[in-house]
Amino acid sequence: MIVKDALAAHAAFRRDAERLLLHCLDLAHEDRAWLIAHDTDELPNKVLSVFEELCQQRQTGIPLAYLLGYREFWSLRLRVTQDVLIPRPETECLVEWAVELVGEYGLSRFLDLGTGSGAIAMAVKSACPELSVTASDASARALAIAAENAATLDLPVELIESNWLSGLVGRKWPLIVSNPPYVAANDPHLAAGDLRFEPISALTDGDDGLGAIRTIVDESPAHLEPGGWLLLEHGYDQAADVAKLMALRGFNCITLRHDLAGRPRATGGCWTS
Template sequence: MAATVQQLLAWARGLGLPVLEARMLLEHVSGLDRTRQAAWPETALDDAPAARFQDLAQRRVAGEPVAYLLGSREFFSLEFEVDANVLIPRPETELLVELALERLPADAPCRALDLGTGSGAIAVALARHRPLLAMTAVDRSEAALAVAGRNAARHGAAVRLLASDWYSAVAGERFELIVSNPPYIAAGDVHLEQGDLRFEPRGALTDEADGLAHLRRIVAGAGEHLAPGGWLLFEHGYDQAADCRALLAAAGFAAVQSWQDLAGIERVSGGRLG
C-alpha cells in the first residue's frame, strides 16, 4: 500500500527530523510543495519517491547537509547547484559580494578575479550584477570547476573558469578587484568535526596549518595581479581580522579595513593597492 504524505512525515518525525526539513525533502522527491502537503496530507506517493524520501531523511538524521541532499542552496537571491565537491554557500559570504559590488563600476568595463571559486557563487553573483565585468574564477579542483560551470550557465553569467593553484593560471594578468573565500580554518579547530563541515570538502575548509597559510599567499601575490588602485577583499575566520589587517598593511595596501557580518563578526578584510 502506498504511503501518504501524513504517514511519511510522521515516520520522519519519529526519526527526530524537524518538520520543516522533512517537508523540504518530501517536496524535493515528490514535487508536492509545502502548501499542498499541508492541505492534502492524505496524498499518496508512489513507492519510488517514498523510498527516496526515506533514504534522504535517514541521511539527514545522520548529519548530511540539507543542501547536499537537495542539490542546491540559495545565495544572493540566486539558486546554486552544490554537491560534496564544493562548499555550501553561506549567508555571511554575501557581505563579500556586497563589498565587491560597491567597488565595481556598473557602467564601465572592469576585470575581477575570484580565487578558489568552488560552486562559483561569488563569481556568478558578481557577473550577474555587473554585465560589463570581465569575471575570471579559478579553483584547483576540476570537480568544483565543473559545478561552477553549470552554475554560470544556469544563470547566464559570463565567467572565465580556470584550473589554478591560486594565481598560477593568471600570470601576467591584472584585475581591478580580487576576491576570495579561501580555506581559513585551523587544522585543529573542533568545528571541522561538527555539523555540515564534516561532509564538506576538507581542502576547501582548512589549510591544515594555522588557518592563515592561504591568506598569506593571497595577500603576498595580490600586488602582482592588481591594477593600480585595485582592491583585494577576502573572507576569513571570526578571530583572524587583526592578523589579516596586519598582512595587508605589511604588503603595502592602503585603506585597510575589516567589515562585520550581520552577526557583528569581522568577517571580511581588504585594502586598496597604492
Template sequence: MADAAHDIALPTLGEALAWARQRIDPLDARILLAHAARVRTATLLAYPERTLPEEAWRRFRDLVTRRAAGEPVAYLTGEREFYGRTFHVSPAVLIPRPDTETLVDVALAVADQRAGAALRILDLGTGSGCIAITLALELPHVEVVAVDRSRAALLIALHNAQRLGASVSFVESDWFSRLGDEHFDLIVANPPYLAEDDPHLNEGDLRFEPRQALVEQHEGLAAIARIVAEAPRYLAPGGWLLCEHGYTQGYAVRGRLLDAGLLHVQTWRDLAGHERVSGGRKRCPNE
C-alpha cells in the first residue's frame, strides 16, 4: 500500500484503517472512519474488504489530517456520549467528560432523598446541556432550568434537548444575573476552574476548547467563589448546591461553602478517586 493517501485509489475499509493507524490513535481511526463512511464501527471489523466510496475516502483523509494536528475527535464527529446518551457538540462548548458524570450521580442521589417532592433544578453554565438534559430525562417529574452566557452554547443545548426529548427551560444569563427572585431546590454547576497558567491548557483537547469555559482567575476559583456566594439567595430552604471542581480544589471549595453558611458540606470523588464535586445544603428556618 502506497504511503501517500492520494496514491490509494478507493481503498477498502481495512486498507483505509491501516493507513490511518500509521498517523493517529487506532481507536480514533476507527471512530473517524465509521463517521466518514456512515457505518457502525462493528462494520469495519466485519467487512474490511468493502470498498470505501470516493466521497467517504475524501472525508476520512481530511478528518485524519485534522486529528493528527490535534483537533478533538468529538469536534470532528460533532458528538460525544455522556451518561449513555449522544450529545451534539461544537467548539462553542466543552466536550462532555466522564468526570462530570459524578456531578450527575450526586445530583440524582440528592433528588432521590426528596422523592415525591416537586423539585426545581438549576444548571449553571450548561454548555452542551448534557447535565441539565440528563437530569431532566432521569427525573421526568422535576422542572429543570439551564443558563449560559453564550448564545452559541444555548443553541447547541436547545438542539440536544429537542433531539433527546428533554423538557428544559434555557435562559441566556451570566450565572444568576437574569434569574430575578427565582428559587431552586438543587443548583448544579460545572464552572471554569483551571488556573490561567495551568499547563494542561497546552495539551490535548483543551487546546481547542472554549477558553472562557475552562479558565478562571484566582487559581481557577473565581467563578466557584461567585457561585457559592450568590447561591444561598436562590436556594429554597433545604436546597442543595453542588459544584464540580479540580481534583486539588476540594479543600478550598469546602471552605467557601462553609463561609456561605451551608450545612452538611462534603466532597464526592470521581471514578479515579479524585475529589471532584463538593456541595452543601441551605439551612431550613427551624434549624
C-alpha cells in the first residue's frame, strides 16, 4: 500500500494519522509536507502493520501523545506514558510566571511539586540554566519518566519521591510551583476525551478538586524561605477559592494569572510571615 492510500483509510482523523505514520517511519522530525512529496511511496509491510495498529488504538480514544510516546511542551519534547499526565499548553503560564520570579528576585533554587513527566521542572530549568531545580512526586513510575526526560534533555534536576511535602522535611525554597490534581470527582470531563486514559490521581483528589491544593497551601509555609512564593495551577472556576485559601493561611500579594485562552489558570502568593 502507498502512503496516500494508507492515510485515506483514516480520513476521520487524518492529521493524527499523518503524525502516526511519520512516527512509524522514524520521521517524527518531518511534517506533512514530506507525506505529500512521498504520497506514492510504497510502505513496507512492517511499517503498515504497526501504523494500522496505532490507528486502531487512536480510534478507541487513546491519546495521541501516549501513542507517539512524547508531547511538546515549552519547545521541549518530553517522553510521556500512561504513568504521567500529558503536559498541556495552559500550564506554560505557570512556567512563564516562575521564570519571571527567578529573574526578578535572582532566585537560585526552585521546587516543582507533583512533577509527573517533569514538564514544569524541565521547562524552568531550560529557561534558567543556573537554577538548582528539585522535583518531587508520590509516584515512582512518574519519577522514572521525569528522570528519563532530564537525562535526554541534559537538564540536571534533583528528583525526590514524596507525597506532596511530607518527604521534604527540613528543606526550604524561595519558590514552590505545583500543578496538582484539581478536577472535581463528579466532573463529567473525567469520563471524556484524553482524561479517560490519564492517571486518575494526577487529575482529581476524589472529592471537590481542592484537596491537594488545601494540603499544599497549608504545608508550604514551612518549606518557603521568608519572602518565598507559592504558585498553583487550578481550574478556571477555582480562582476565588484558591485565593481565599491562601489569604486565610497568611499569604500576601495574592495574584491571579490567565492562560493563553484568557481563562483564570494560576494563583500565587508571597509568604512573608
